[in-house]
Amino acid sequence: MKKIVLLGYMGCGKSTIAQNLSKITNIPFLDLDTCIEKRANLSINEIFSKHGEVYFRKLEHEMFVELLQSSENNIIGLGGGTPCYANNHLLLQNDDIVSVYLKASIDTLYNRLVYNKSKRPLIAEMNEEEMKEFIAKHLFDRSFYYNHAQHKVSVDGRSVEETVDDILKILA
Numbered sequence: 001m002k003k004i005v006l007l008g009y010m011g012c013g014k015s016t017i018a019q020n021l022s023k024i025t026n027i028p029f030l031d032l033d034t035c036i037e038k039r040a041n042l043s044i045n046e047i048f049s050k051h052g053e054v055y056f057r058k059l060e061h062e063m064f065v066e067l068l069q070s071s072e073n074n075i076i077g078l079g080g081g082t083p084c085y086a087n088n089h090l091l092l093q094n095d096d097i098v099s100v101y102l103k104a105s106i107d108t109l110y111n112r113l114v115y116n117k118s119k120r121p122l123i124a125e126m127n128e129e130e131m132k133e134f135i136a137k138h139l140f141d142r143s144f145y146y147n148h149a150q151h152k153v154s155v156d157g158r159s160v161e162e163t164v165d166d167i168l169k170i171l172a
């Protein structure tokens, strides 16, 4: 059984889908952000505010490599920026993983993030207008990295259960 790696922009559902896919498959799930918070003993917000984003990206890369090197079978929910730094996107092509890009439209992402931004330091201080413009440009810049995933699943208008089913079809 290969490790299953879920990636995509903030708000596309990586953490939620990883948890629900784990319930169905009984494969343990790991959320990369949670692993980083435990290792640093700081929240993502605190890491950004105390040490800055470059420090966070270093921790994120180290933890991502560590999780990929473990012998355990896991479902790993990445952070939205994980594929976009330290050549992490090249790891998405590894033979011993199944990487799935949860692709969402700007509107889907905005509608989910507008009520969930306080724990996301990149957008926490933005107003609604700024957020919409930021997401559009940021998603465009990042799509090169996300498109290195082996598989792509559209999540627009799909329930959690439907997205889990879409991923189960890939794993079958």
Ligand SMILES: Nc1ncnc2c1ncn2[C@@H]1O[C@H](COP(=O)(O)OP(=O)(O)O)[C@@H](O)[C@H]1O
Pocket: 008, 009, 010, 011, 012, 013, 014, 015, 016, 017, 077, 080, 112, 113, 116, 155, 158, 159, 160, 161, 163
């Ligand atoms: N399929 C879905 N339909 C509706 N809302 C969803 C769906 N998947 C996730 N969400 C919601 O979107 C928000 C972001 O989900 P989350 O799993 O934290 O995304 P990510 O880890 O990719 O940032 C949460 O409020 C979550 O409940």
Ligand SMILES: O=C(O)C1=C[C@@H](OP(=O)(O)O)[C@@H](O)[C@H](O)C1
Pocket: 008, 009, 010, 011, 014, 015, 033, 044, 078, 079, 080, 081, 082, 119, 120, 121, 122
């Ligand atoms: O897009 C990003 O750069 C980030 C996404 C976040 O994870 P989620 O995608 O789970 O929100 C978290 O890693 C951090 O706030 C940075």
Ligand SMILES: [Mg+2]
Pocket: 014, 015, 016, 031, 033, 077, 078, 079
């Ligand atoms: Mg998440």
